[in-house]
Amino acid sequence: MDTPLNKAILLSQNDNVATLLADVEKGQQIEIIDDGNRAQGIVTCKQAITFGNKVAVNAISTQEAIKKAGYDIGVAIKAIPVGELVHVQNVRSTRVDIPEPIIKQIIEQMQIEE
Numbered sequence: 001m002d003t004p005l006n007k008a009i010l011l012s013q014n015d016n017v018a019t020l021l022a023d024v025e026k027g028q029q030i031e032i033i034d035d036g037n038r039a040q041g042i043v044t045c046k047q048a049i050t051f052g053n054k055v056a057v058n059a060i061s062t063q064e065a066i067k068k069a070g071y072d073i074g075v076a077i078k079a080i081p082v083g084e085l086v087h088v089q090n091v092r093s094t095r096v097d098i099p100e101p102i103i104k105q106i107i108e109q110m111q112i113e114e
Contacts, residue, residue, distance in 0.1 A: 005029055005030055005031040005042070006020070006021065006022040006023075006024050006028065006030050006031070007020075007021045007022070007030060007031045007032070007033050008020045008021060008030050008031075008032050008033070008043070008055055008057075009021060009032075009033055009034070009035065010032050010033065010034050010035075010040055010057060011035060011068060011069040011070070012067070012068075012069055012070035013034070014067055014070055015057070015067045015068055015069065015070065016056065016057060016058045016060050016064075016066065016067050017054040017055060017056055017057060017066060017067065017068050017086045018032050018043075018054065018055055018057050019052060019053070019054055019068070020049055020050070020051055020052060020053055020054075020055060021051065022051055023048070023049070023050050023051050024045045024048065024049050025045070025048050026045060026046065026047050026048050026113075027044065027045065028044070028045050029042050029043070029044050029045075030042070030043055030044075030045060030055070032057055040057075041057070043055060043056075043057055043082055043083050044083050045083050045084075045085075046081060046083040046084045046085075047084065047085055047112070047113040048111075048113075049085045050110070053085060053086075053087060054066075054068065054085070054086040054087065055083060055084070055085060055086065056080045056081065056082050056083060056084050056086050057082065058082060059079070059080070059081055059082055060076045060079065060080040060086070061076065061079055062076055062077065062078055062079050063075060063076060064076050065094075066086060066091050072094055073093065073094065073095070074091040074092055074093045074094055074095075075091065075092055075094060076090060076091055077090060077091060077092055078090050085112060085113075087106075087110070087112060088103045088106050088107060088112075089103075089107050089112050089114050
């Protein structure tokens with residue numbers, strides 16, 4: 001019997017990120033679901049990503065808006081492939097200016113692969 005896939009929720013059809021509903025390992029496949037628990041696709045994670053963080057469900061180009069729940073929440077500072085963690089190592093918030101030393105601490109503490 002196959003092991004069920006972990007899931008990530010896509011809050012709006014216009015979003016380019018989904019929020020993980022469980023911790024996932026590098027190379028693990030996750031099922032993308034919508035807010036009605038309907039399957040929207042499968043994504044393979046390019047790195048370990050912890051519960052509650054965002055994963056790219058579409059390729060995101062440099063300077064493209066990051067969309068979650070139908071809202072722009074940041075801008076990509078580099079290209080983000082499908083399946084990659086979307087966080088401070090590749091996005092800058094449009095709402096909060098996080099100082100670079102704090103960003104480096106977050107990357108180190110979360111052990112984010114760059």
